[in-house]
Amino acid sequence: MSANVDPETGVWTLNEQDVEYVALGAAILGTGGGGNAYLGKLRAWQQLRAGRRIRVISPASLKDDDVVIVVGGIGAPTVGNEKMEAGDEGYRAVRAVEQAIGRKATALGTDEIGGSNAIEPMIAAALADLPMVDADGMGRAFPELQMNTFFIYGVKPAPGALCDEKGNVIVFNEVASATWLEKLARAGTVAMGCTAAFALPPITGKQIKDYGVKHTVSQAWRLGKAVFTARAEKRDPVSEILTHEHGTLLFRGKVVDLKRWTTGGFARGLVEVEGFGDFGAQTLKIEFQNENLIARNGDAVVATVPDLICIVDSETGRPISTEETRYGLRIAVLGLPATPLFRTPEALAVVGPRAFGYDVDYQPLGEYVDPEPVVAKSGRG
Numbered sequence: 001m002s003a004n005v006d007p008e009t010g011v012w013t014l015n016e017q018d019v020e021y022v023a024l025g026a027a028i029l030g031t032g033g034g035g036n037a038y039l040g041k042l043r044a045w046q047q048l049r050a051g052r053r054i055r056v057i058s059p060a061s062l063k064d065d066d067v068v069i070v071v072g073g074i075g076a077p078t079v080g081n082e083k084m085e086a087g088d089e090g091y092r093a094v095r096a097v098e099q100a101i102g103r104k105a106t107a108l109g110t111d112e113i114g115g116s117n118a119i120e121p122m123i124a125a126a127l128a129d130l131p132m133v134d135a136d137g138m139g140r141a142f143p144e145l146q147m148n149t150f151f152i153y154g155v156k157p158a159p160g161a162l163c164d165e166k167g168n169v170i171v172f173n174e175v176a177s178a179t180w181l182e183k184l185a186r187a188g189t190v191a192m193g194c195t196a197a198f199a200l201p202p203i204t205g206k207q208i209k210d211y212g213v214k215h216t217v218s219q220a221w222r223l224g225k226a227v228f229t230a231r232a233e234k235r236d237p238v239s240e241i242l243t244h245e246h247g248t249l250l251f252r253g254k255v256v257d258l259k260r261w262t263t264g265g266f267a268r269g270l271v272e273v274e275g276f277g278d279f280g281a282q283t284l285k286i287e288f289q290n291e292n293l294i295a296r297n298g299d300a301v302v303a304t305v306p307d308l309i310c311i312v313d314s315e316t317g318r319p320i321s322t323e324e325t326r327y328g329l330r331i332a333v334l335g336l337p338a339t340p341l342f343r344t345p346e347a348l349a350v351v352g353p354r355a356f357g358y359d360v361d362y363q364p365l366g367e368y369v370d371p372e373p374v375v376a377k378s379g380r381g
Contacts, residue, residue, distance in 0.1 A: 003374045005375055010057065011055050011375070013053060014055070015048070016048055020224065020228075021220070021222075022118055022217060024037070024228070025223035026115055026118035028310055028319045029113055029308065030115030030141040031141055031292045032310070033114060033267075033288075033291035033321065035116030035117055035120070036115065040117075041119060043085075044122050044123055052126035053129065055130075056217050057133060058134055058373060060209070064206035067104070067106050067203075068109050069105045070108065070110050070200045071094055071199045072090070072110050072111055073117055073195060073196070074189050074198045076194045079195050083193055084165065085165050087123070092197075093163040093197050094108060094128060094199045095128075096171050097202060100173060101159065105130060105202070108131075108132050108133070109133040109203070111200055112137065112141045112148065113136040113139060113213070114140050115141050118136075118220055133212070135217075136148075136212065136216045137211075138342075139216055140308050141290070141291050142351060143289045145182040145185060145198070146182050147350055149212065149341045149347070150200070150211055152347050153211040153346075155207055156201055157175050158174055158181065158201055159171055160185065160200050160201050162188045162197070163199075164192035164196045170185075190264070211341065214373070219371035223244050236317075238332045241334060245337075246369050247336040248335040249334060250333040250334060250335045251284040251297065253276050255271060256327065257327070258270070269322065273286070282298065284297050289356065292310070292322070294356075295333060304362055305351055305355075305356065306338040306343070307335055308334075308335065308336035308338060309333065309334075312334065314330045314331055315330070337364065
């Protein structure tokens, strides 16, 4: 099945199968976090079945002064699995930012393509009848708001808006920095029950084109489709993921220990994996804060942020999030290269291992390859 792209406008209209592919690919790219993509998929299907549209446009189709508002979930994934949503929180957050700036959004987007945050803007866009841009600010998921390429490279940190399922709306009209926006929004999220929807400050079309990680909706779609195809053709889905994403197999083994707790609006913990096959007699330990941050094989660090540390089922390639990890699971741990936008000194100060308290140097896993866009034409409908 090929994507439904209008040849005249270049607008990609998603159906339920497309959302299924995006959800699977985004769950892999989420590095354990980003919210439950399965639940996000069901909510997006609900919008399609209500007769609404989910459309995606190329970053190249944006005018430099267009307004893009990125939206997603914020909070602890462990709570998000159980806490019921009203369904329109992201939409209401977008409208609150529009009201604060006195302009309507041209399109919506996401700051992280990982997990359900790849889907959240689709839901808001369907409700607003706006397209979503094929780009994000991470190429993965990260636990804090300031950890995206837009803020790292100069987007102003206000105004932003936080909404919950009870009807509460908080607008941050002035903040000292993106880090302060994270602190204040996190405190509000905890008060709201540890999950909420957040709309970031407006981003111009030029900033999306200059600082966005491009074609990541396409990347998630192609990755999800590749895994589905590998399963149907009885090929190894894990090898398919590594080939598709130019990644490295870090480990195969069984989960033998897990420590996990929710604190400060985050799911934190440590998972220990006992190796088998080529990794027999070895032990891998992964620490996470919503997302997987660092992996050690014995005393040796084998991968750190900002590269992606992804846990999948060793046979099916099904992504396993931090809140789903449990004793006895047989897993493969994959390392995927991060966007070059995260490998600069200014970015590593925000998303490198030392930003999370690890006194180790970042060692890139491999070369990043730009995703192939589904929407190649730069027109806009």
